[in-house]
């Protein structure tokens with residue numbers, strides 16, 4: 001038999017190398033995959049992949065469709081914006097569709113976008129208005145929340161709806177009324193008899209973390225990020241549940257309206273503010289592309305200090321006359337662009353370095369971070385690997401660090417932003433004593449890790465060893481979790497693995513959280529493990 005080089009899987013093959021049959025198969029696969037992720041994201045608020053990975057699927061789909069336009073499917077993801085409404089809410093048809101925006105990731109994409117805008121016009125007076133150094137662009141932080149539409153008639157809120165798939169959304173009027181930043185009546189004057197105001201419902205990071213912590217303590221499902229929490233909260237069938245969630249709303253646009261009310265995006269936002277709506281104070285009217293790019297860079301660096309998550313900047317051509325003339329493409333307006341931040345990295349402050357002690361006594365450093373959302377997940381700690389890594393990166397407490405997340409791997413610190421180092425930050429000194437038992441922690445020649453020499457007098461090592469002993473791969477004792485091991489050790493019930501087999505039901509039954517039934521169940525589970533295969537036993541003792 002001859003060894004054969006493995007052909008790369010079709011899903012990884014560059015689009016330009018796909019044969020027509022393969023392209024057809026890829027489009028079918030992508031249609032199913034994207035519909036699946038849309039459903040998880042929009043209807044279940046429980047995404048499985050990061051936004052960046054999702055964007056890559058959509059980009060691949062678009063690239064294949066561009067190369068093989070005759071293969072575009074009737075159910076192509078490029079023809080849909082999001083998911084259809086879930087059961088339980090009545091449907092709302094958006095008379096002016098709520099389209100999504102074209103995305104840009106690189107500066108060059110932004111320049112290309114505005115070059116296309118310039119190419120659209122011919123008259124000298126128009127060209128002067130869209131010139132690279134003069135074009136007026138409203139730049140708005142892109143809140144990572146849930147789009148919603150509020151319909152006001154005679155200044156009164158009559159309908160609230162989610163975006164849904166862009167054409168059909170859900171009637172969430174009762175829920176949206178519970179938001180403090182959504183006025184029941186518009187203030188001031190000058191509003192059209194009928195206007196549908198659009199914006200983003202979001203939750204601030206601190207509120208999200210507090211709620212998630214409460215849910216975790218109560219054993220309930222936790223949410224991956226504030227956006228999912230906001231979406232889940234807004235789409236509660238019981239509005240009294242929504243009312244308890246600290247949701248907020250920023251207005252940034254409009255749909256159907258009975259009369260014009262502004263000549264520019266800036267003027268529209270000012271009107272919204274006059275009418276008592278909340279408008280993002282960080283939005284800025286820029287003049288020329290250079291100003292826009294500078295604003296984006298600035299926001300990318302400071303976004304961790306905002307109380308809510310943003311995932312980019314939305315650029316809108318300020319002049320509504322130019323907007324109207326540019327009009328729409330199939331899925332997105334030609335006058336707006338979402339310039340996203342690099343999705344899987346974020347900057348935040350490292351508040352502390354925590355040292356944990358493992359089963360073999362290894363001291364492992366973990367960065368304790370100011371919470372930040374990286375690729376759709378709130379990150380509060382990241383690995384620093386070991387002593388040498390901290391030194392190599394010269395990571396100091398108080399530093400602004402770059403956090404990176406890749407898939408399900410533990411987030412890592414990839415670098416330090418030296419310009420943001422606070423004055424007086426000292427180089428980190430790795431402890432030479434075990435933080436748990438105070439024994440000497442030594443580093444043997446050639447080893448990366450520093451180890452506690454305390455052995456079994458070290459509580460951390462003893463408890464970790466016991467946890468390993470009862471873990472699923474080893475003795476797998478049902479009902480004896482890590483939490484119990486820690487508590488039993490603390491109270492001196494178990495010091496070494498053999499003690500587990502000497503536990504008494506009556507002693508356990510008297511402990512808080514235990515009763516006669518649960519205690520005798522545990523003893524029965526332990527008894528079941530008195531006979532165990534030799535290899536499991538050796539492994540459980542942690543003998544390498």
Ligand SMILES: [Zn+2]
Pocket residue numbers: 357434435436437438439452453454455458459460461
């Ligand atoms: Zn120790």
